[in-house]
Structure formats: structure tokens, C-alpha cells
Amino acid sequence: MNNKAAIELKNITKTFGSVIANKDINLTVNRGEILSILGENGSGKTTLMNMISGIYYPDEGQIFVDGEEVVIRSPKDAFDLKIGMIHQHFKLVDVFSAAENIVLGLKEEGKYDIKKAEINIKEIADKYSFEVEPSKKIHEMSVSEKQTVEIIKVLYRGADILILDEPTAVLTPQETQKLFAVLRKMRDDGKAIIIITHKLHEVLSLSDRVAVLRKGEYIGTVETKNTSESELTEMMVGKKIDLNIDRSEPKNTADRLVIKNLDCINREGVKVLDDISFTAKAGEILGIAGIAGSGQRELLEAIAGLQHIQKGEVLYNNPKTDKTENLRDKNPLQIRELGVRLSFVPEDRLGMGLVGNMDIVDNMMLRSYRKGKSVFLERKRPKDLALKIIDDLEVVTPNENTPVRRLSGGNVQKVLVGREIAASPTVLMAAYPVRGLDINSSYMIYNLLNEQKEKGVAVIFVGEDLDVLVELCDRIMVIGSGKITGVVDGRNTTKEEIGLLMTKTDRGEGNG
Amino acid sequence: MSFEMLIAFIQQSVRLSSTLLLGSTGEIITEKSGNLNLGTPGIMASGAISGIIGAYFYTKSGIPFNPIVSILITFGCAIIGALLTTLIYCFLTITLKTNQNVTGLALTTFGIGISNFIGSLINGKMGGTGIAAFPEIGEAYRATLPFADKLGVFGKIFLSYGFMTYLGIIIAVIVAFVITKTRVGLNLRAVGENPATADAAGINVNRYKYTATCLGGIISGLGGLCYVMDFAAANWQNNILDQFGWLAVALVIFAVWRPNIAVFGSIIFGALYVIGPFILGLSNKSQELIKILPYLVTIVVLVIVSIRDKKENQPPQSLGLAYFREER
Numbered sequence: 001m002n003n004k005a006a007i008e009l010k011n012i013t014k015t016f017g018s019v020i021a022n023k024d025i026n027l028t029v030n031r032g033e034i035l036s037i038l039g040e041n042g043s044g045k046t047t048l049m050n051m052i053s054g055i056y057y058p059d060e061g062q063i064f065v066d067g068e069e070v071v072i073r074s075p076k077d078a079f080d081l082k083i084g085m086i087h088q089h090f091k092l093v094d095v096f097s098a099a100e101n102i103v104l105g106l107k108e109e110g111k112y113d114i115k116k117a118e119i120n121i122k123e124i125a126d127k128y129s130f131e132v133e134p135s136k137k138i139h140e141m142s143v144s145e146k147q148t149v150e151i152i153k154v155l156y157r158g159a160d161i162l163i164l165d166e167p168t169a170v171l172t173p174q175e176t177q178k179l180f181a182v183l184r185k186m187r188d189d190g191k192a193i194i195i196i197t198h199k200l201h202e203v204l205s206l207s208d209r210v211a212v213l214r215k216g217e218y219i220g221t222v223e224t225k226n227t228s229e230s231e232l233t234e235m236m237v238g239k240k241i242d243l244n245i246d247r248s249e250p251k252n253t254a255d256r257l258v259i260k261n262l263d264c265i266n267r268e269g270v271k272v273l274d275d276i277s278f279t280a281k282a283g284e285i286l287g288i289a290g291i292a293g294s295g296q297r298e299l300l301e302a303i304a305g306l307q308h309i310q311k312g313e314v315l316y317n318n319p320k321t322d323k324t325e326n327l328r329d330k331n332p333l334q335i336r337e338l339g340v341r342l343s344f345v346p347e348d349r350l351g352m353g354l355v356g357n358m359d360i361v362d363n364m365m366l367r368s369y370r371k372g373k374s375v376f377l378e379r380k381r382p383k384d385l386a387l388k389i390i391d392d393l394e395v396v397t398p399n400e401n402t403p404v405r406r407l408s409g410g411n412v413q414k415v416l417v418g419r420e421i422a423a424s425p426t427v428l429m430a431a432y433p434v435r436g437l438d439i440n441s442s443y444m445i446y447n448l449l450n451e452q453k454e455k456g457v458a459v460i461f462v463g464e465d466l467d468v469l470v471e472l473c474d475r476i477m478v479i480g481s482g483k484i485t486g487v488v489d490g491r492n493t494t495k496e497e498i499g500l501l502m503t504k505t506d507r508g509e510g511n512g
Numbered sequence: 513m514s515f516e517m518l519i520a521f522i523q524q525s526v527r528l529s530s531t532l533l534l535g536s537t538g539e540i541i542t543e544k545s546g547n548l549n550l551g552t553p554g555i556m557a558s559g560a561i562s563g564i565i566g567a568y569f570y571t572k573s574g575i576p577f578n579p580i581v582s583i584l585i586t587f588g589c590a591i592i593g594a595l596l597t598t599l600i601y602c603f604l605t606i607t608l609k610t611n612q613n614v615t616g617l618a619l620t621t622f623g624i625g626i627s628n629f630i631g632s633l634i635n636g637k638m639g640g641t642g643i644a645a646f647p648e649i650g651e652a653y654r655a656t657l658p659f660a661d662k663l664g665v666f667g668k669i670f671l672s673y674g675f676m677t678y679l680g681i682i683i684a685v686i687v688a689f690v691i692t693k694t695r696v697g698l699n700l701r702a703v704g705e706n707p708a709t710a711d712a713a714g715i716n717v718n719r720y721k722y723t724a725t726c727l728g729g730i731i732s733g734l735g736g737l738c739y740v741m742d743f744a745a746a747n748w749q750n751n752i753l754d755q756f757g758w759l760a761v762a763l764v765i766f767a768v769w770r771p772n773i774a775v776f777g778s779i780i781f782g783a784l785y786v787i788g789p790f791i792l793g794l795s796n797k798s799q800e801l802i803k804i805l806p807y808l809v810t811i812v813v814l815v816i817v818s819i820r821d822k823k824e825n826q827p828p829q830s831l832g833l834a835y836f837r838e839e840r
Contacts, residue, residue, distance in 0.1 A: 055712065055837070076714035091709040093702050095823050103695075104702050105713030112695040139823050153713075 005067065006031045006161050006192035007052065007083075012061035014047055019398070021047040025061070025218045027211055029161070034183060034193045036203040036224075038236055039213035040440055042396045042408045045196045046088065048213070049163045052194075053085035054078040065161075076105075081161075084154025088165040088196075090146050092138045098149045099134040102156050124155050128182050143292060144175040151182070162186065163194045168202060173466060173499055180206050198439060199465070200229045212236050237440050245446050245471045247490075248454060250284040255317055256458035257303065257427055262312035264298050264482075272298040274482040276312070280427065282319070285449060285459040287473030287490065289466065289498050295482035296462045300429045303460075305332040319426060319456075353416045356405030360386040360397065360415055363404055367419060389418035393444060410441050417445055421452060428452050431462040446472055466495040478502055519668050521783070521790045527743050528756075529782035530677040531556075534735030535760025536778065537684045537771045542728035543764060544691060545721045546704035547605060548832040550616025552732050553757020554623020555597045559733025560740040561627035562593025564748045567646045568634050579652035586649060586741060587734075594733020597623055598726050606721045609834035620757065628750040635748065650746030676738040680778075683731060684771040691771070700724055704828030707835040717835055735760060755803075759785070762810040768817060768825045781806040 005028050012025040022044045029035040039045045050056045052063065054075040062069050065081050072078050078085070092101050099118045118134035125132045125148075132148050141149070147167060154162060164183075168176045183206065187193055197203060203210055204224060212219040212235040219235050234240050257280040264273035272295045280286050288296055301307035303314055305327060314327040327335055354363050364382035386400040393414040397407055404412055417433050430449065434442040446468070453459050463469045469476055473490040478501035486501040535556050542549045549555070566589030570582055601619050604610045634644045653674045660671035691697040702710040703720045711717050736753050740746065763781055767774035784806050788799030817825045 053712075074714070075712045079714055085712075087712070091706070091712045093705045093709055094829065095705060095826075096698075096702070100698055101709075103698070105699060105710065105715040106695075108695075112693070112698070137823070 004031050005029070006065065007194075008064040008067075009048075009052075010062045010064070012048065012051060012058045012063070014044075014051060014056060014058050020216050022051075022058075023216045025213070027218065027221070029192045029194055031160075031192050032187055032190050033208040034187050034195060034206055035221075036207035036210045037194060037196045037213065038198075038200075038203060038210055038232060040215075040236060040410075042215070042411065043213040043236075044216040045213055046165055049085060049165060049194065049196065052078065053083055053163060055085075079157050079159070082157075082159050083161045083163070084157060084159030085163040086147070086150045086154060086165065086167060088169065090150055092146060092149060094139040095137065097135050097137050098132060098141075098152075101138060101149055102134075102153045104153075106157065121152055121156065124152055128155075128185050130182060144171055144179075147171070147179070160190070161192045161194075163196075165196045166198070167195065168197060168199060173495070174503075176202070198442070200232055200439065201467075203232065204229065214238055233439060245443070245468070246450060247472065247474075248450070250281070250453070250474050252456060253281040253283045254319075255279050256282040256319075257460075258313075258315040258317070259303070260313040260315065262299070262302060262314070263310040264295075264302050264307055265310050266298065272482050273302065276479070276482075276484055278477055278484065278487065280458045280460055282426070282458045283453060283456045284474045285453050285461055285472060285490075287469040287476040288460065288462045288479065289469055289476055289502060290479040291502055292464070294479050294502075296431060296479065298482075299479070300431055300460070300462065303327065303427075303429065305330050305335050316427075354404050354412065357403050359401045359403055360390070360395075361400050363415065364389075364419055364422075367423060385419070385422055389415060389422070393418050393441075413445075414441060417448065421448055425452075425457055427458045427460070429460040429462075432464060433461070434463075434465070434468075442468075466498050469498065470495055517790055519665065521787065522669055523672055524786040524790075525779055525783035526673060526677060527782070528739075528786055529778035530673070530680040531735045531739040531743060531756050532760050532763050532781050533680040533684055533774055533778035534676075534738055535732045535757060536735075536763035536767065536774050537680070537687055538728040538730070538732030538735065539761055539764045540728070540767070540769055540771050540774065541687060541691075541700075541731065542725045543769060543831055544700050544704045544828060545724035545728075546707060546828055546830045546833065546835070547601075547721055547725050548612045548616065549598075549601060549619075549725060549728065550613060550761065551597070551601050551619030551623065552616075552761050553754050554620035555594050555601075555729045555732050556623075556736030556739070556757045556760070557627040557753040558597040558623045558736070559590040559594035559730075560736035560753055561630050561748070562733070563587070563590040563737040563741060564634060564644060564646075564746075565589055565593075565630065567649050567746060568637070568644070571646055571649075577648055579648070579655065582649045582652050586737065590733050590737035591730050594730050594736070595726060597733070598729025601729070602722050602725050605834065606718055606725070609836065612832050612834070620754075624751065624754050627753070631748045631750050644748040646746040648746075650741060650744075653741040654745060674742045676734070676742050680735075680738065681775055684775050687731075688770060688772040701828070704830065707830055708837075711835075711837060717837075721835075732757075732760065759806055762807055765827075766806075766810045766813050768813070769827065780809070784809065 007029050009025055009027040012022055014022040025048055037045050047056060051058045052072065054072045054077050057073055063072060064070065070081055072081065093104070099114055099121055102121055103114070103117045121132065121134045130148050130152060132145065132152060138146060138149065167179060171179060183193055195207065207224050209221055209223055210227065210232060211221040212232065214236060230240070259276060259278050262273050262276040263271065266272045276299060290296055298307050302309050309328050316325045316327050318325055355366065361379065361383045364385045365377065383400060389395060390397060390400060395411045395414050397411060404415060407415070413433065417430065420428065433445050449459050449461060449472070461473060470490060470493060476488050476490050476493065476498060477484060478486045478498055480502055488497060535552060539549060539552050563586040566586040567582065570585045597619065601615055604615045605612045631644060638644055653676065655674060656672055660667045663671060691701065699710065699715050700720055702713065703715060703717050707717045739753060739756055740748060759781055763774055763777050767777045785803055788794055788802045
């Protein structure tokens with residue numbers, strides 16, 4: 001490894017109004033190395049990277065590229081310095097093809113020729129063994145394909161300093177391994193790579209060095225080979241935390257939800273759920289694993305009354321009346337009026353769960369406004385609830401009247417999960433509740449789910465981190481292309497077994 | 513309908529279509545940059561009245577009349593007038609990031625109002641006969657190729673129009689080409705679809721928005737000029753451009769944001785608008801009813817487009833939204 005510094009940050013400070021996002025950060029990344037940046041939500045990792053890529057401008061401090069001080073005022077300046085950033089939320093135009101997105105904003109010599117660009121893209125793809133179809137439209141692509149386009153986009157611009165903001169948050173284990181192989185190839189090619197991630201085992205397996213931020217401050221950089229998960233967590237959180245999930249034996253289990261032969265067809269007329277039958281028991285966590293887009297979302301939506309059910313039954317055993325009710329073809333409100341409580345944490349937390357422009361209190365009221373007795377809204381109780389959630393779940397926010405949109409991803413998630421749990425449900429469905437969350441918050445959510453389970457709630461947990469599914473869930477149901485490919489016992493299964501089940505039907509039908 | 517009437521009907525349709533085509537081509541450029549400019553009727557009116565102002569001072573100056581000069585002067589005035597009006601919209605929505613709908617509607621009210629005021633003023637200065645008319649300039653705008661009337665039916669249907677009809681089609685075709693086939697067009701579409709992406713790709717979002725909106729405003733303004741000089745033969749009438757402005761905005765949706773489709777759409781809209789008098793025995797009431805047909809057709813297109821749900825036929829994704837860079 002040659003130890004030439006590609007980027008050096010000195011005393012970088014950035015504030016947003018009264019919030020200090022970064023304070024006196026010093027950081028170096030060398031050529032031919034992968035540096036991980038680790039930190040909790042709101043610790044300022046993304047803000048820091050945005051300053052290198054020209055989205056934000058630092059209030060104080062200096063940036064050096066190859067030993068020379070530079071001023072990066074816009075993304076264009078960053079390109080000129082060969083810095084490329086792959087954002088957590090992809091910056092791609094949906095209706096454009098991969099090639100169009102890649103050449104976007106470039107000032108190439110000569111005529112605009114998309115065909116030529118497509119050939120160049122193929123060359124880059126072959127060099128690092130990417131798989132990409134240059135003429136495919138973005139909106140027809142899977143998440144991992146989109147990410148590939150993002151990476152090629154920066155490589156196409158000749159970037160040799162790459163910044164990846166949580167690249168694995170949305171990938172399957174197999175896709176993650178592929179991505180890492182590509183990143184290692186680039187490192188060996190002499191590129192400097194910065195990767196932001198929460199997943200400690202990825203940090204350890206991929207990076208050469210790890211820099212840790214906490215609450216906007218720089219804590220330190222360690223060599224990966226000289227560190228361990230527990231040391232990194234301690235640096236990150238500032239205290240030792242327990243990384244074990246406490247899985248209790250299910251008690252007083254009773255069949256709460258019985259799903260029989262469920263079929264669903266989506267808006268495009270494609271069958272998304274095919275003959276799904278299972279039982280969710282009270283006092284147990286049922287995990288659902290599967291490649292993204294295999295029908296997890298539709299399944300939860302069908303149960304919650306948000307998706308039209310073509311065929312099959314959703315039977316709910318009401319613990320209060322001991323009666324069995326059929327939830328099929330009832331709307332969410334009717335389901336609640338029947339005394340059936342389903343709390344639902346949608347995958348798309350800002351799209352379906354919360355209203356971004358409303359503050360935390362108002363978002364609490366979305367679930368409770370019908371309870372009020374007078375014509376005027378009652379704000380006292382939602383406000384108490386909001387304050388309780390902020391307190392219990394350690395939501396980082398100036399106050400309870402801050403629009404949810406302004407919170408960082410993890411904090412938005414906490415507000416949503418907190419609200420759903422506060423409704424004291426009998427069935428709690430959570431889809432990717434820890435997506436994009438750091439370790440501390442993730443474990444907080446796992447513990448919350450466990451608490452609910454002990455209270456006798458039937459918990460349905462759709463997860464992507466197989467390690468967690470295996471540790472947390474009592475039973476794990478695997479679905480592939482809308483079909484159940486297997487149900488395994490969480491206590492004696494392995495990640496590999498689930499991984500195999502995930503791809504079982506998938507192999508025959510391509511990337512379903 | 514007799515054959516002569518059919519020909520006359522086609523001619524009327526095409527004459528009116530030029531106004532709509534220019535108006536909507538301008539609005540398409542604007543919308544492609546993510547700006548929903550509902551000030552289009554106001555901008556068209558301001559383009560038209562600026563042309564009238566130019567015509568008034570040119571006629572009044574006592575310089576011997578020359579058709580080419582009269583066209584250049586009115587054309588230039590219309591461009592300046594439309595540009596100034598559009599700049600108000602640009603400054604408010606792009607720089608100050610005000611709500612585009614409200615700003616646009618206010619601009620329409622403003623543009624229509626100010627053009628009515630100036631129109632009445634000029635009318636008063638010209639003797640208060642009710643209309644400000646410049647027949648010579650109207651002639652100049654409506655001049656056709658000298659051999660057009662020797663070519664029979666073909667000449668009547670295709671060559672009997674003033675230069676602005678052809679100019680409108682040429683502009684529409686060029687704009688369609690630029691939007692779909694060039695790097696500038698790619699960047700422009702990216703700004704309208706996803707400005708954050710465009711910004712991250714090193715495109716100057718505000719510059720694209722300003723340029724596209726101003727250029728769009730100018731072209732829309734020429735649509736207004738085309739109406740008053742060509743279709744109305746240089747007679748100013750208050751409040752008339754309002755409805756054509758809204759038709760132009762509806763045409764943008766009808767044409768699913770494609771100027772080449774707008775060429776045909778504008779003729780259909782023009783035909784639906786002028787068909788009333790050509791249907792014999794139709795009362796005045798019914799004629800007015802027929803004028804709303806273009807809007808009905810637009811709704812049908814909207815419904816079809818949203819049922820088919822093809823991403824490429826949807827409005828630009830961030831249409832109507834202001835772009836703030838430092839917002840999460």
C-alpha cells in the first residue's frame with residue numbers, strides 16, 4: 001500500500017442554524033485504501049461527505065487533495081478533483097436510461113452520442129466486472145442495478161476518490177459480496193474509497209482503516225486489523241453496549257392471525273403473492289426473509305387492508321371476544337373499528353407512515369384524531385406521547401414541533417415505530433424497521449419488538465439482515481417471488497440455509 | 513358543409529393553431545425545467561400588447577410604412593414584453609422560491625390586466641372606436657407566398673398562411689429535437705425530473721430554469737403576437753388572449769409534453785374551437801358550448817395517460833416544486 005494521502009480534512013466545522021453537524025473534524029484517506037466512516041445517526045457522517053462532494057460548503061476548516069488545499073463549492077468542483085459520491089438516496093432520473101444518467105451533466109468533446117457512451121460504459125463495467133444494461137430505464141431496475149449505475153456514473157467521470165454512503169443498506173448478502181469484490185478491485189487499482197456503513201462486520205471485512213464520529217465530533221481512526229466489534233461500538237456510542245439480542249422462549253402462544261391460500265395481483269396485473277398460507281402466533285416473533293421485492297410489502301399490505309386480496313382468507317382471532325374475524329376486503333379503518341389492531345411500519349417510512357412537513361405531535365395525531373370528543377383537535381395527549389417517544393427512544397430533535405422531514409433517517413424511523421407501538425397492538429407488523437439505523441438504535445428497536453412479544457403481541461418482522469433474523473425471530477418464513485419457499489426455526493437455522501431458500505424459486509425466473 | 517366551407521374551416525383551424533402551438537411550445541420548455549408557469553395567458557397577452565405598442569408608435573412616427581420593418585419592430589417589442597413579464601415569474605419562483613401556482617396565476621391576472629389597460633389607452637389615443645387596429649401591419653403578417661393562390665386546393669390548405677404559422681411549426685420541431693436528442697435537452701429534462709440529481713451531476717439548476725423559462729416565455733409571447741397580428745389582423749381586443757392562454761396550457765398536457773405532438777394537437781384544438789360557425793343552424797349558445805371541447809379532450813387524454821401509467825408520459829417529476837439545495 002502506498003501511503004499517499006488522497007484527501008485530508010483539517011478542522012472542518014459545519015453548522016445548520018443552531019445545530020452543529022460537524023465540529024473540528026480531521027481525517028485522512030490514502031490512495032489504495034478503503035476507509036470506513038462509522039457513527040450513529042446524526043453523528044454527521046453524511047454531512048461531512050457532502051462537504052467533500054460539494055453539496056455543502058464547510059463553515060470552517062481546510063480540505064487538501066493530494067497535498068494541495070482546495071475549495072469545493074459545487075459538485076462540479078468535486079468532479080474536477082476526481083471525487084465521486086454515491087449517495088444513500090440514489091441521485092438518478094427515473095425516466096432516463098442508465099447511459100443517459102451516466103452522461104448527465106458531462107461536457108464531453110464532440111457530438112452528443114448516447115451509443116458511444118453505452119460502449120464506454122460497457123468497457124468500465126467489464127473492467128471491474130459489473131453487470132449493467134446501459135439502455136435499460138432506471139425505473140425498471142432493481143435497487144442493486146441502480147447502485148451499479150451510480151458507481152459507474154462516478155467512474156465514468158474518471159473519479160479516483162469514491163465515497164459510498166451506506167451502499168449495502170438495501171442489498172442482499174449476495175449482492176453485498178459482489179459489491180465488495182468490486183470495491184476491492186478498485187482499491188487494488190489505486191483508488192481511494194470512503195464507505196459509510198453501520199454494519200460492523202462489513203467494516204471489519206472490507207476496510208483497511210476505520211474513522212469514528214460521534215455527535216459531530218471526530219473520535220479517532222483505527223487500523224481495522226487491530227480492532228474488534230466491541231471496541232468500535234464503544235468508540236461510536238461512547239459507552240459499552242450489549243450486542244446480544246435477548247430471545248426469550250415464547251409463552252402462552254395462541255394462533256392470532258391465520259392466513260390461508262392468499263393470492264394478490266398488483267396494479268400491473270402481475271401476481272405478487274401466490275398461495276401464501278401461514279399462522280402468526282401471539283407471543284412470538286415471526287420473521288419474513290426474502291430478496292427485496294419478493295412480495296413482503298404486498299403481504300403486509302394485504303393483512304393491513306391496503307392491498308386488494310384476490311383469493312384466500314385472513315383470519316384474526318380476537319383475544320377480547322374469542323371470535324374469529326375475517327379481515328379480507330375490510331379497509332384499515334373497519335379493521336380498527338372491529339377491535340382488530342394492526343400496527344404497520346411501512347417500508348417507505350416517509351411515503352406511507354409519516355407526513356414529512358408535519359411535526360412530531362401532528363404525526364402522532366394522524367393515528368388518534370378520531371378519538372377526540374369535541375370538534376376541536378385535542379393536542380395535549382399526542383404531545384405527551386410525542387415527548388414520551390422522544391425521551392424513551394432518544395430521538396435527536398430540537399423539539400417536538402420540528403417537521404419530521406428535518407430529522408435524520410434513523411430518528412424518523414424511531415418516531416414511526418414508537419407511534420405504532422404506542423397504539424398497544426395485538427399484531428405488530430414491522431417491515432425493515434431498522435433500515436439505515438445504527439447499531440444502538442437498531443438494538444433499541446429489537447428490544448422494543450421483544451418487549452411486545454413478551455406482552456403477548458404477535459410480531460411479524462420483515463428484515464434484511466439475516467444475522468439479526470436468525471438471532472431475533474422464533475420462526476422465519478422465507479418467501480421468493482411471492483411464494484413461501486420454507487419456514488425454519490430461528491433457534492436452529494443458519495444464515496446460509498435462509499440464503500439458499502431465498503434464491504430457491506428465484507433462480508428459474510431471473511431476478512423476480 | 514360545402515367544399516369551400518371545408519377549406520375555409522381548415523384554414524381557420526390552422527390559423528388559430530399557430531397561437532396555441534407557440535403558446536404551448538413555450539410552456540413545454542418551461543415545464544421541462546420543472547417550472548409550472550400558469551402565467552402563460554398573461555405572458556401571451558403581454559407579448560401581444562407589446563407588439564401593439566410597437567405598432568402604435570411605428571404608425572405614429574410618420575416614417576413611411578414598410579411591411580418588413582413593421583414586422584421586425586412588433587416582433588422585437590413582443591419578445592421584450594414577454595421576456596420582462598417572464599422575468600418577474602423567474603425571479604419570484606426560482607430566486608425567491610415562491611409557490612409557482614400562486615405566482616403564475618397572479619402573473620396571468622397581471623398580464624391580462626395591464627394589456628387591457630394599455631389596449632384601452634391606445635384605443636383612446638386612436639379615436640376611441642372600440643378597437644385599436646393597424647390594418648397594414650395585419651396585411652404584412654398575413655402575407656403569403658406570391659404563388660400560393662395559384663396552386664389550387666393544395667395552396668389553400670398548405671400555403672395560405674402568414675409566416676408565423678410556419679415559424680411555429682419549425683420552432684416546435686426544433687424544440688422537440690433539442691429536448692430529446694441533445695445534451696442540453698438531456699440536462700434540461702434532468703433539471704425538471706430531479707433537480708437534486710442534476711445538481712449533483714454538476715448542472716447549474718437555476719441557470720437552466722431561468723434560461724428555459726425565459727425562452728419559453730418569449731415563445732409563448734410570440735404566440736400572443738401571432739394571435740393579435742395574424743388571426744385578428746392587427747386588431748386589439750381586450751380579454752381575448754386569456755382563453756387561448758389556457759388552451760395552450762391544456763395543449764401541453766394533451767401533447768404529453770412533446771412539441772411534435774403539439775403540432776397536431778394544436779390543429780385539433782384550433783378546429784374544435786372554430787368549428788361552431790361552420791355547423792349550420794347552430795345557435796350562439798351551442799357555439800359557446802362547443803368551444804369547451806378542447807378541455808374535454810384534454811381530460812380524456814389525462815385519463816388515458818394515467819391509466820396507461822407509462823413513466824415517459826407523465827409530467828416532469830418535480831414540476832411545480834422549488835429546488836432548495838441545502839435541504840434534507
